[in-house]
Amino acid sequence: MSSPTPAGKPFPHLRYCVRCCIPETQEGIVFDELGVCQACQSAEQKIHIDWTEREQDLRQTLEAAKASAGNNYDCIIPISGGKDSTFQLHVLTKVYGMKPLAVTFSHNWYSETGWYNLQNSLEQFNVDHIMFTPNRSLINRIAKHSLAGIGDSCWHCHAGVGSFPLQAAVRFNIPLLVWGESIAESSGRASYKNPVRKFDREYFTKVSAKLRPDQMVREDLSERDLYPFNVPSAEDCERVGVYGIHLGDYIFWDDERQTEFVRDVYGWRETQIEGSYKRYKSAECIMPGVHDLTCYMKRGYGRATFHASVDVRAGLLSRDEAWQLIGDTESKRPEGLDYYLKITGMSEEEFLSIMEGHKRPELKNVVIPIHPKTEPNEERILPYPQQLIEKFRNGDK
Numbered sequence: 542m543s544s545p546t547p548a549g550k551p552f553p554h555l556r557y558c559v560r561c562c563i564p565e566t567q568e569g570i571v572f573d574e575l576g577v578c579q580a581c582q583s584a585e586q587k588i589h590i591d592w593t594e595r596e597q598d599l600r601q602t603l604e605a606a607k608a609s610a611g612n613n614y615d616c617i618i619p620i621s622g623g624k625d626s627t628f629q630l631h632v633l634t635k636v637y638g639m640k641p642l643a644v645t646f647s648h649n650w651y652s653e654t655g656w657y658n659l660q661n662s663l664e665q666f667n668v669d670h671i672m673f674t675p676n677r678s679l680i681n682r683i684a685k686h687s688l689a690g691i692g693d694s695c696w697h698c699h700a701g702v703g704s705f706p707l708q709a710a711v712r713f714n715i716p717l718l719v720w721g722e723s724i725a726e727s728s729g730r731a732s733y734k735n736p737v738r739k740f741d742r743e744y745f746t747k748v749s750a751k752l753r754p755d756q757m758v759r760e761d762l763s764e765r766d767l768y769p770f771n772v773p774s775a776e777d778c779e780r781v782g783v784y785g786i787h788l789g790d791y792i793f794w795d796d797e798r799q800t801e802f803v804r805d806v807y808g809w810r811e812t813q814i815e816g817s818y819k820r821y822k823s824a825e826c827i828m829p830g831v832h833d834l835t836c837y838m839k840r841g842y843g844r845a846t847f848h849a850s851v852d853v854r855a856g857l858l859s860r861d862e863a864w865q866l867i868g869d870t871e872s873k874r875p876e877g878l879d880y881y882l883k884i885t886g887m888s889e890e891e892f893l894s895i896m897e898g899h900k901r902p903e904l905k906n907v908v909i910p911i912h913p914k915t916e917p918n919e920e921r922i923l924p925y926p927q928q929l930i931e932k933f934r935n936g937d938k
């Protein structure tokens with residue numbers, strides 16, 4: 542990991558948080574008068590919170606949901622099979638004795654490890670499960686328009702993760718949804734002292750999908766194609782009384798320890814993830830490398846910066862070590878880009894030129910370096926269902 546010249550800020554002309562490695566180009570970033578970002582402030586508050594009191598609030602909320610559920614499910618738990626959802630299932634079923642209905646919006650880009658983790662969690666926790674999977678052609682068309690539309694490859698996932706659990710809540714008449722990590726944990730959009738508690742059915746549209754389904758309509762994408770991505774109406778949500786909580790607002794959240802726990806106790810598996818040095822975030826998907834490359838090209842930072850900043854806040858890395866890791870990881874061209882270009886029919890030049898148009902003003906006229914990747918990814922960058930089909934069609938050689 543050592544290099545002759547110490548790594549520093551990737552783009553020295555940008556303003557960075559004085560504690561972590563997040564630059565001013567992060568959406569919604571707020572610095573205090575000392576130049577500390579909100580995520581860093583939130584990480585400090587987290588240590589001083591009375592978590593015992595918060596846990597009592599959680600217990601009350603869950604008990605109330607149980608008491609009013611009758612024979613219906615106590616709550617909905619949106620799961621991907623990631624380490625957060627496995628930990629959420631543990632907390633809800635084993636600690637609080639809830640009977641959740643697990644729901645998954647499948648981005649249909651499952652990695653092999655991710656597919657195993659999802660199936661394994663269903664077996665480990667014995668929960669009933671519903672999954673919605675948009676068809677391959679639809680995903681490919683959306684992925685193509687997503688880049689120009691919102692500046693990343695993943696509109697269908699942002700929108701589906703926001704809409705499908707709510708649709709399930711309305712259809713099955715289950716008011717409570719339980720998510721995992723707090724919005725205050727590292728997003729910089731809230732802090733532990735000012736958590737986002739109020740339920741907002743359009744939250745995902747605002748923060749990640751950016752465009753509503755009707756705004757994604759194109760020549761080869763009809764309103765009918767996009768119908769599954771709509772959130773239920775405000776009236777429907779009100780009728781059912783839909784509300785959501787994040788476990789991370791009530792129990793002390795520690796990614797590293799939770800990962801060890803779900804790995805050792807439930808057999809959850811990590812995998813290599815393009816664009817980062819951590820092996821447990823977005824492990825279920827083959828495309829985070831492309832998603833994070835787009836962030837890097839727009840904003841000058843990607844997933845390694847984000848994760849390294851979390852580790853700096855937790856005292857696991859020094860800032861210098863973090864810059865080093867960022868320099869070693871972030872600017873690598875992901876293999877996922879080949880898959881993305883294939884499914885969208887786009888050339889690499891088109892991809893680069895669309896991304897150039899999304900660049901933040903602070904980075905205009907700045908070259909964002911992209912380096913070739915030197916080692917192939919540990920697992921194949923091909924959706925696992927397609928790997929299975931290939932295996933049985935070609936014979937298992």
Ligand SMILES: [Zn+2]
Nearest residue numbers: 558561578581
């Ligand atoms: Zn910071």
